[in-house]
Amino acid sequence: MTTIHNLGFPRIGAKRELKFALESYWKGESSRDELKALGARLRQRHWENQAGLDLVPVGDFSFYDQVLDTSFMLGNLPERVQGFHGDPLDNYFRVARGRSAKGTEDHGTCCGGVAAGEMTKWFDTNYHYIVPEFTAETRFTLDASHLLEQLAEARAQGVKAKPVIIGPVTYLAIGKAKDNANKLDLLAHLLPVYAELLETLSREGVEWVQIDEPVLVTELDADWQQAFNTAYQHLKNTGVKLLVATYFGQLQESASLAANLPVAGLHVDAINDREGVPSLINLLPNDKVLSLGVINGRNIWKTDLTAVLDWVEPIARSLGDRLWIAPSCSLLHVPVDLETEQKLDGEVKSWLAFALQKLDELRVLGKALRDGRDAVKAELESNLAALTARRNSPRVNNPAVKAAVARVTAEMGKRKSVYATRAAKQSALLKLPVYPTTTIGSFPQTAEIRHARSEFRAGRLNEAGYQVAMRAEIERSVREQEKLGLDVLVHGEAERNDMVEYFGEQLDGYAFSQFGWVQSYGSRCVKPPILFGDISRPGAMTVEWITYAQSLTQKPMKGMLTGPVTILNWSFVRDDQPRSASCLQLALAIREEVLDLEKAGVHVIQIDEAALREGLPLRKAQWQSYLDWAIESFRITANGVSDETQIHTHMCYSEFNDIISSIADMDADVITIETSRSDMELLDAFENFQYPNEIGPGVYDIHSPNIPTERHIVDLMKKAAERVPAERLWVNPDCGLKTRQWAEVIPALSNMVAAAKTLRAEA
Numbered sequence: 001m002t003t004i005h006n007l008g009f010p011r012i013g014a015k016r017e018l019k020f021a022l023e024s025y026w027k028g029e030s031s032r033d034e035l036k037a038l039g040a041r042l043r044q045r046h047w048e049n050q051a052g053l054d055l056v057p058v059g060d061f062s063f064y065d066q067v068l069d070t071s072f073m074l075g076n077l078p079e080r081v082q083g084f085h086g087d088p089l090d091n092y093f094r095v096a097r098g099r100s101a102k103g104t105e106d107h108g109t110c111c112g113g114v115a116a117g118e119m120t121k122w123f124d125t126n127y128h129y130i131v132p133e134f135t136a137e138t139r140f141t142l143d144a145s146h147l148l149e150q151l152a153e154a155r156a157q158g159v160k161a162k163p164v165i166i167g168p169v170t171y172l173a174i175g176k177a178k179d180n181a182n183k184l185d186l187l188a189h190l191l192p193v194y195a196e197l198l199e200t201l202s203r204e205g206v207e208w209v210q211i212d213e214p215v216l217v218t219e220l221d222a223d224w225q226q227a228f229n230t231a232y233q234h235l236k237n238t239g240v241k242l243l244v245a246t247y248f249g250q251l252q253e254s255a256s257l258a259a260n261l262p263v264a265g266l267h268v269d270a271i272n273d274r275e276g277v278p279s280l281i282n283l284l285p286n287d288k289v290l291s292l293g294v295i296n297g298r299n300i301w302k303t304d305l306t307a308v309l310d311w312v313e314p315i316a317r318s319l320g321d322r323l324w325i326a327p328s329c330s331l332l333h334v335p336v337d338l339e340t341e342q343k344l345d346g347e348v349k350s351w352l353a354f355a356l357q358k359l360d361e362l363r364v365l366g367k368a369l370r371d372g373r374d375a376v377k378a379e380l381e382s383n384l385a386a387l388t389a390r391r392n393s394p395r396v397n398n399p400a401v402k403a404a405v406a407r408v409t410a411e412m413g414k415r416k417s418v419y420a421t422r423a424a425k426q427s428a429l430l431k432l433p434v435y436p437t438t439t440i441g442s443f444p445q446t447a448e449i450r451h452a453r454s455e456f457r458a459g460r461l462n463e464a465g466y467q468v469a470m471r472a473e474i475e476r477s478v479r480e481q482e483k484l485g486l487d488v489l490v491h492g493e494a495e496r497n498d499m500v501e502y503f504g505e506q507l508d509g510y511a512f513s514q515f516g517w518v519q520s521y522g523s524r525c526v527k528p529p530i531l532f533g534d535i536s537r538p539g540a541m542t543v544e545w546i547t548y549a550q551s552l553t554q555k556p557m558k559g560m561l562t563g564p565v566t567i568l569n570w571s572f573v574r575d576d577q578p579r580s581a582s583c584l585q586l587a588l589a590i591r592e593e594v595l596d597l598e599k600a601g602v603h604v605i606q607i608d609e610a611a612l613r614e615g616l617p618l619r620k621a622q623w624q625s626y627l628d629w630a631i632e633s634f635r636i637t638a639n640g641v642s643d644e645t646q647i648h649t650h651m652c653y654s655e656f657n658d659i660i661s662s663i664a665d666m667d668a669d670v671i672t673i674e675t676s677r678s679d680m681e682l683l684d685a686f687e688n689f690q691y692p693n694e695i696g697p698g699v700y701d702i703h704s705p706n707i708p709t710e711r712h713i714v715d716l717m718k719k720a721a722e723r724v725p726a727e728r729l730w731v732n733p734d735c736g737l738k739t740r741q742w743a744e745v746i747p748a749l750s751n752m753v754a755a756a757k758t759l760r761a762e763a
């Protein structure tokens, strides 16, 4: 009989209860006991939600991050927080976010704020974990108390518990060696602690433990492959059965390694690696469990249950009890419950499944495999009906869009002239000084802006009133910029709640949820819009705002758009066509906006591609094919303009070493990037490549409330000028200013403008 199980459940709560409880605790408005009690209630509810599964994850709950939980369980605390006197939960928050709750810093200097742990993306998801810190001296000691507590809770509730932990090799691989120590040297110290943990769980009567090793789907060199063998040889006689779980990608050359680890079972992502499954089955020793992730844990579409059964039934016949099925990965990456959605368009809603609905799908599949399809006839029929409706819906398929895509030519992605020719024409038109100054788009989202928006959404402020309020904000930013003496102005993005949602709301083919929250890090959640159909642009989206802003000033006003790759990467994207096809549709829609802006007399247009880099596949071997279509989409968006129109793009990072030639292929006239913290060293990539167009390296760290001095900015720009010729440099902040306050922005930009003047005088 096929076992059904789950790898992990969203912990934030269907109504983001955990977020609000955390924030209230941090503000000192509720007690630690209240927070802990809420955690216990959420776990209890989530286990109830998973009733009927043969094995239910325990240990997937976290007050902040499961990787940080692992660091605490292994006794791997950064030195700066060792010797803390208070409650361990407060120390945990100190590593997570630099400080715990107000009022918990009773020990003055020893227990107050510290540098927060570095945060980075969990593989190719938008979930951020706290990076484990290692040195050559790092040693580990077990503290399994939290896991054991949760296990006891689960058992008291009658849950068929399967503890979930992060595997030792992945734990080392995703951490950072502070002193350039070889992380693999730590394996020998780590394994005894893992063995102790597993033995402890065995003594508790645990049968199965899920041990997550997603690093198996990345390219591993020989040392890391060997680490897998060493690790699992060491852990093979601890008394528990291990299910090594991989997800997010394909095993490829590691398939044999994974299949032959001395463990009781292997979970693979059969959404991403379906083609790899038949050969994996051949490699798998015949006493081993194979768990197939057949429901997409990363997306929000209903599963085609009949198609899954067509594929899985023969496997079930040959593997018998050795086959398990599950979602492809933890459901952490999808929202909790579709049923809470009240406003979502009914038709679109009928095509979707959030975490709870995915578990229902799993139960149906399990029943079909056990008792035959007839036992779930009604469920299969309604599933099929929904999928058929989706496939045939005119909302999904727009022949005009398909026709427009078919007409796309490579010519559309090419500027009319080379950069040098364009630059001369642009300079004649714009008459900018050397070291021109500009900003990245947004100005502070003030309380008044947020208030007007929420009143408008609640229907208490009408369209006209909202327009008046936003125009007032735009006017304010234009006036401030004029006073500051900036060269290329922006309208400030007051009307945008979010740089993707704003465009999604105006494009056909997009839907929005009310509660479709997904944890991004700690208490922070995002609500990705749902790209369900062919994308088209019913009308201009930004032209009125920008032309209004331009009407207020003689200075050039920069039109501000979000690029197709970023819109795509920050949405839940339809699964019935390749991502590249959706991206091209977005590109055509944004291209129309670019051309409308140009027609309206806007001569500088910025197209943000903040999320271009994060779309890179996990395996480097697949990077180029992603970059090919991503860059082409950008080019289609941007490059239909005349020579005189200056195209800017912006990216919120600057690790371009490995993709610099693709960045150059975008052929934007100006690229602005984040560099202030790196002391301009990140410009080396541009220097080495001899990047041909203009660059605005950020000189103002907008993540910090600190005001950069004129001297500091001048020094940074001089370093930049050592790497890029001064006539191709711009002076600007790292990113948009939306999260800052005017009181910080004005002195900072004033120093920035003064620095540009100093540089010009010295040039």
Ligand code: GLN
Residues within 6 Å of the ligand: 440, 441, 442, 493, 499, 560, 608, 610, 650, 651, 652, 735, 736, 737, 738
């Ligand atoms: N134009 C956007 C802004 O200034 C860019 C934001 C971003 O790069 N994340 O807010």
Ligand code: ZN
Residues within 6 Å of the ligand: 440, 610, 650, 651, 652, 653, 734, 735, 736
């Ligand atoms: Zn940015």
